[in-house]
Amino acid sequence: MTVLNEPRWTHVALPVSELDRSVEFYERLTSLVVVRRVDGENMRVAWLSNKGQVETPFVLVLGQFLGDAGLRFGVPSGGAKMPILAPWAHLGIEVPDRSDVDRIAARAHEIGSPPRWEPMDMGEDIGYTTAVTDPDGNTVEFAHNQGIFSHIQELWG
Numbered sequence: 552m553t554v555l556n557e558p559r560w561t562h563v564a565l566p567v568s569e570l571d572r573s574v575e576f577y578e579r580l581t582s583l584v585v586v587r588r589v590d591g592e593n594m595r596v597a598w599l600s601n602k603g604q605v606e607t608p609f610v611l612v613l614g615q616f617l618g619d620a621g622l623r624f625g626v627p628s629g630g631a632k633m634p635i636l637a638p639w640a641h642l643g644i645e646v647p648d649r650s651d652v653d654r655i656a657a658r659a660h661e662i663g664s665p666p667r668w669e670p671m672d673m674g675e676d677i678g679y680t681t682a683v684t685d686p687d688g689n690t691v692e693f694a695h696n697q698g699i700f701s702h703i704q705e706l707w708g
Contacts, residue, residue: 564612568630570595572686573613580655581644593620634688641690649679649695659683
């Protein structure tokens, strides 16, 4: 088992108004799967990650505060939506094929969450991209040929 021996980029955390709805959204539109759930007295949490991501684990933490527990962090009580990543700020997911972008945009329409921007080719360094809005108003971008994965592989792979 590998031991953490230096600081690591490990997660992004987003408050959600309804955890189960948000988990379902991310599982239906991304390759993320739940790797941990905690139902506490003040908060319900789900960690989502890419299946088998062992060497460089990274998770999306979705947290639903219960009652007024979120007030100390500036999160409104009562299940109010609080978009953190909008309109351009976003979570970015690079996909292997251009057709994946089209499939995800079509799926977003099917589940009643039409893309914030429809699939389009944005040229070098951005690629073919679409973005959808999660149940709390956060933007999730899906891009093909963006080059982030390949650039990092070339740099350190």
